[in-house]
Amino acid sequence: MKFGVVVFPGSNCDADCLHAIKVVTGQPAEYIWHKAGSVEGYDCIVLPGGFSYGDYLRCGAIARFSPVMAPVIEFARKGGLVLGICNGFQVLTEAGLLPGALHRNKNLSFLCHDTYLRLENNSTPFTTLGNLGSVMKVPIAHGEGNYYVDSETLKQLEENNQVVFRYCTKEGEITPEANPNGSLNNIAGICNEQGNVLGMMPHPERCAEEILGNTDGQVIFKSLLAAWQRRCG
């Protein structure tokens, strides 16, 4: 299985993602420059965190029109696996691959700390090895992670089981206090209807190794490999 990590000008979690993928899955991973005209040969595309184009205009708004995004969108529409983390999630919503938008955190602060996430859907290729309802500790680092979507679409998201992660307490309770940024329904990550595109604000690549003191993020990369092996291996 071959992973590609897209590098936009201003991406700054690209190296962490590449490293985590290689260490956790043992599979090859390469950078894809944002000017690339094709994503052929890759089995999973990762849009990493950072501040693409300096977050000018809106987070992800300029990156969404990078040359590489046309083939990424085509890849996703054909069922290809696409994972957007933090700024990558923002790019995916701007690109229309995921519904909704990420806007300014409710308390206006840039938040950089661990959060607890409850796994709400373990039937996606990104979470297949996780236990439904289990709690993961994963750090966030963002100023604009406040998930918003119109009420009709929110209802559809919930009905289709597209909410994959919700901010929760250590014990797994979904409370307003456990919601760091004001996201509707404590949403931390969602997938598209087909389940092949996932966007999440927390950073699994920052908690995927023993040496970092937390390996809760591994499950996402391991799940991707398991799902791919089941499909192609």
Next chain:
Amino acid sequence: MFQAKIYVTLRKSVLDPQGNVVRKSLFALGYDNVPEVRIGRYMVVDIEAADRDAAEKQVRDMCDKLLVNPVIEDYTFELVEV
């Protein structure tokens, strides 16, 4: 040449955390008659176009494609010949 003055604001249904903080700050300064503040973005875009209709159409296209995110934002604009 035309100049578009574009005002982008958060949609009514979207909470505006910045606006809320500014409203509270105004209240602290004694402005207790301000029920709401909404903060947005103002853009000035110069456009070379044959006529007003063409310029207006382009402004709408630009807003719909890039300048505005319709999920959370609304916009209005004025177009002047310069």
